[in-house]
Amino acid sequence: MDWNAYDAALFDLDGVLTPTAEVHMRAWDEMFNAYLTSKGIDEPYTDEDYFAHVDGRPRYDGVRAFLESRGIELPDGDPSDSPEEETVSGLGNRKNDAFNAVLERDGVEAYAGSLALLDALAERGTKMAVVSSSKNAPAVLEAAGIADRFPVVVSGAVAAELGLPGKPAPDTFLHAAQELGVSKERSVVLEDATSGVRAGRDGDFGLVIGVDRGAGADGLTEAGADLVVQDLQELVP
Numbered sequence: 312m313d314w315n316a317y318d319a320a321l322f323d324l325d326g327v328l329t330p331t332a333e334v335h336m337r338a339w340d341e342m343f344n345a346y347l348t349s350k351g352i353d354e355p356y357t358d359e360d361y362f363a364h365v366d367g368r369p370r371y372d373g374v375r376a377f378l379e380s381r382g383i384e385l386p387d388g389d390p391s392d393s394p395e396e397e398t399v400s401g402l403g404n405r406k407n408d409a410f411n412a413v414l415e416r417d418g419v420e421a422y423a424g425s426l427a428l429l430d431a432l433a434e435r436g437t438k439m440a441v442v443s444s445s446k447n448a449p450a451v452l453e454a455a456g457i458a459d460r461f462p463v464v465v466s467g468a469v470a471a472e473l474g475l476p477g478k479p480a481p482d483t484f485l486h487a488a489q490e491l492g493v494s495k496e497r498s499v500v501l502e503d504a505t506s507g508v509r510a511g512r513d514g515d516f517g518l519v520i521g522v523d524r525g526a527g528a529d530g531l532t533e534a535g536a537d538l539v540v541q542d543l544q545e546l547v548p
């Protein structure tokens with residue numbers, strides 16, 4: 312990997328910089344399985360469902376995509392819906408409560424390999440941004456103690472505010488590159504979700520790196536990753 316060919320690194324957060332993809336996964340699992348059981352539906356929600364429909368997408372898009380895959384239709388409701396509401400927003404907010412409870416209880420530490428890459432890139436003057444579908448991204452960055460490393464953070468909340476479509480659309484990554492003042496050709500996208508890799512591919516970025524934390528190297532390559540690594544340590548120059 313020749314970092315001289317690029318001026319910016321656009322990092323996804325959950326599963327790329329911090330192990331919070333696991334926390335999201337468990338929270339979704341808890342919420343969807345409790346919901347399916349309450350509806351008398353036998354076929355459980357599984358990790359395969361997570362990777363296929365939920366991973367990397369904005370909160371309510373993930374709820375909608377999974378329910379659709381089971382032929383369940385619910386009204387969208389409104390983001391202000393209480394977690395008790397049986398709406399797409401209500402279910403998403405139910406899951407968010409579970410996510411925040413774990414974050415508060417356990418805290419979060421960045422992956423050691425990711426910190427090593429952030430240090431090395433900072434030293435070389437590579438510009439860096441976080442591009443995450445999560446509205447919790449600023450809180451996770453703070454909890455992991457790495458918020459001050461990123462002058463640009465395009466979170467789920469920023470995307471909603473600007474009306475940018477979420478991953479797999481490339482818009483949030485394109486916005487981050489623009490904010491950093493770097494062309495897409497000179498920017499590298501780092502992603503662990505197939506939806507995010509697709510966003511990098513469709514945005515025509517200089518390089519798209521898949522980080523395999525469970526989505527599988529084949530799936531990431533098929534989605535458009537130019538290179539797949541197990542850990543960001545492998546990319547330290």
Ligand SMILES: O=P(O)(O)OC[C@H]1O[C@@H](O)[C@H](O)[C@@H](O)[C@@H]1O
Nearest residue numbers: 325335366367370444445446447
């Ligand atoms: O519900 P949040 O915190 O806004 O996060 C939305 C999504 O953010 C992504 O980063 C995660 O991969 C998904 O699991 C999560 O559902």
